[in-house]
Amino acid sequence: MKKTETKAPALIAWHVREPKGGKAFWTRIGAAWQHQNGDGHTLQLDLYPMDGRVVLLPPKADEAMEGGAA
Template identity: 40%
Template sequence: MSDTNTNRPSHRLFNVNGDGDNARWTDIGVAWATKDGKGYTLILNAIPVNGRIVMRTNDEKDTKKGS
């Protein structure tokens, strides 16, 4: 398993409700690739009960978060 305390997360996790311009994106956590590259370690700040979870690369300029 990767050391999640020293590395910047490679991905962010969002709960997405709706589609297209009407979609609501809520930031719910982060993810790191495992050392062996065969999976990801997830840290969730919330567990959605509806919608879908989308994992995107961690880009500081990502405008989807919170919109």
């Protein structure tokens, strides 16, 4: 049986919604992990936004310690 490790995500997925004339709302919606060969990422979304945009950013130190998606 193959041993499974939980790795910290390489990127955090954020949904960003910017209402007209208002402050942008950022909601964490998932995470991405780099493939072992370094050729890509696996994206896990816990929510699928219907509007706005998705931004992928490296995790901050406290987010990297969590290891999971949103």
